[in-house]
Structure formats: C-alpha cells, structure tokens
Amino acid sequence: MNCEQARLLIGAEPGNASAELAEHLQGCAACATFREETLTLDASIQRALQRPPQLASARRAPLRTWRQWALAASVLLACTATLGVWLLRPTDTLAHELVAHVEAEPDSWLSAQQVTTEGVNEALRSAGVQLDVTSDKITYAHSCWFRGHYVPHLVVQTSQGPATLLILHHETAPAGRRRGFSEAGMSGVIIPAQTGSIALLTRGGDVNLLAQEMQHDMHWLPDAR
C-alpha cells in the first residue's frame, strides 16, 4: 500500500483497521499524522451530524411598496406565461415523462413478490382511483407523484413479460385513439380510458397484445371518478 492508497482509505474509512493499512502507518509518519487529523475531524463530524442546523430564511431589506407591486406583477406574468407554455406543450412529452418515470424506478421491474390485494388497493386508493384490478400477478404497486398528481404505478407479470401500468386518471386522451411510443428501450401505448387514460410500457413485449390482456384484468368501478 502506498501513501495515496492509504490516504484514500483513511479519508473514506477513518476507523479502518486493516493489517495492510496498519503496516503502512507504522512506517509512514506523514500518513499516521493524516490519520490522527482525520479521526479528530470525524469526531467533529459525528457531533455536527447529531443536530441538523436550524435553517431560517435570511432577512432581506424591506422593499418599497411600488417595488412590491412590481415584483408581484412580474411574478404573476411569469406564472401566466409558464402556465400557458405548460398547457400548450406538445402531448409527446407525456410519453417522454412516462419513460423517464419508469427509468427512475428500476426496482419496479425486478420485483418478483406478489403484492397483496391490500397493497394494490392502497396504491389505488391513495391516488383516488376507483378501479377493480383482477390480475393476481401484480408484483409492484405504489402511488407515484406524476405530473402534479398521485397516480397508481403497477407492474404486472404478463405473457409478454413484466409490464408497467400507470393509471393516468388526470390525463385525457382523444376517445378511441391509442398513441404508441418507443423510447430508451421501452415501447408503450397510451390508451383512452373511462376516466383519463392508461399507459402501458414494456421492454420487448408486444404492447398491443399487452393492452388486450390488461383490458380483461381492469374494470372501472361504477362510481369511478
């Protein structure tokens, strides 16, 4: 072990007691000093971490009234412009955001343990979706924050492999018109539903077969919102 390796190890694990490091420290006074310093530093870090700082917004000088009104007007203008851009944004961003969301939760594809009915219900209920999912092969069920709403995020084991199902009860889609997409190794389809729409995503499976399969497994309840 050389000095660079020793210091990397000491800096990363100050309490490391490996024989190799001990041997190096016996013959290197500089690294031994570095270790003593780091141990002292680490004790301070431990003390500091015991209590997060109380953070408070720094006080700013009071603004004159006309400046406050000008600031409010500019904020309102910016919000209006942002809202306009958001409302007029191309709907293709929905597909992009779906893929990004699924990519951000890679564990969802890997789960093999069946989620209990209670777990599925919880995911649906906390997103305010009243839906009867009759599949008994759901291996992932969470209520996820997506485009300003909580939506149920399920992974269902199908004949086409695992499929992600996002119930987008706030995303309307033109009736009778499916929209397919393919991005980042995933293919998917957005299907208009009784309430909002449903997105299906798969890696390598046939989305059309998947959509047929899922339609047998999902039923909106009569009082669905």
Add this chain to the structure above:
Amino acid sequence: MRNPQPESPVLSLGERLPGGDAGAPLTRLFESLRPDLLRFAHWLARDRAIAEDIVQESLLRAWRSREALKDANAARPWLLTIVRREHARLYERKRLELVPLDEVVETHAGEASAQAEDDLFALRHAIMKLPLEYREPLVLQVLGGFSTEEIAQELALSSTAVLTRLFRARNKLRVICGLPSAPDAAAGQEQP
C-alpha cells in the same frame, strides 16, 4: 379476484400507540426510532418540514411492509434505508432542491458563541452544502452506521466509488476545519 373493501388508512402510527393491538410493540419500536429517522432525513433533505413528510411516508411504507422485517434488531438500518429511498423518490419526482443555502442562515437559538460551537456551526453548514452525492454516503456512514459495502449496494455504486465519495466529502470538510486538503489520487477515476 375482486378487491375487498379497503381498510381504514394508517393515518398516523402514533394513533395506534394507545391501542392494545398486536402491532403495538412494532409501532413503539418505530416511534422510538423516529428521532433518528428525522435527523437522517433532515440531513438528506436539508429541510425540516420535508424531512417530517419523508419520515411519515416512510413509516407508513414500513408499516405496510412490516412482514419483511424479520428481526427487530435490524429495524434501524431497515427504516433508514426506507427513508433514504423515500427521499430519493421525492427528489426524483419533484426535483427538490428547496433550500438555497446561500440565502439562508443558521439561527444560533441562544447558543454561546464559544469557539467550539462556532467550529461545529461552520462544520454543519459545510456538511449541508456538500453535494448530495457526497453528503448522502457520509450521512449513511456516520449517522446510519452503514459499511462501505452496504452503502455501495444501497446507492448502486461500486465500493471503490463509495470510498472515493467518502474521501472527497471529508477532504472538503478538512479545508473548512483549517486542515490541508489531501491530494485526490482518484480524481477522474470514479466508476459507478
């Protein structure tokens, strides 16, 4: 299979404490760990209110998955892992970066301005200002008691990458404490 009527949601774990149900010992265990979880979440989220939300959501998730906890002694690392993941989920979904630290000050809350307190004050602020990629493994190691291998597994990184991040985190803090910075031999070599 038709879903049965859902049960009443778990609004607050604390509400179950007075009851005599079978989950009460576990609930008490969770509650006893809440201060640790809150401290941990606070260091990750850098915002007390968000940290409280994260902990509440984490405890609800933990309660729903309580069958997965086989050993009560493993509850602390298990819950810390859930808190970390809940923070990551919130961060990814909402792109949270809510505390612009250049615009905030720490309130001393009546502390004596002794040199030692001032040093801790500076160190706390320095830790808060560390980028999440350095702050997260440091907090996991020092506050959570996780080993390098466990952190690597949790963050989906190699052990070498975790060692490098921990080294760099402490190296930045060394400078704050008036110590000379150590040469970064791993510069440009970190691999995920």
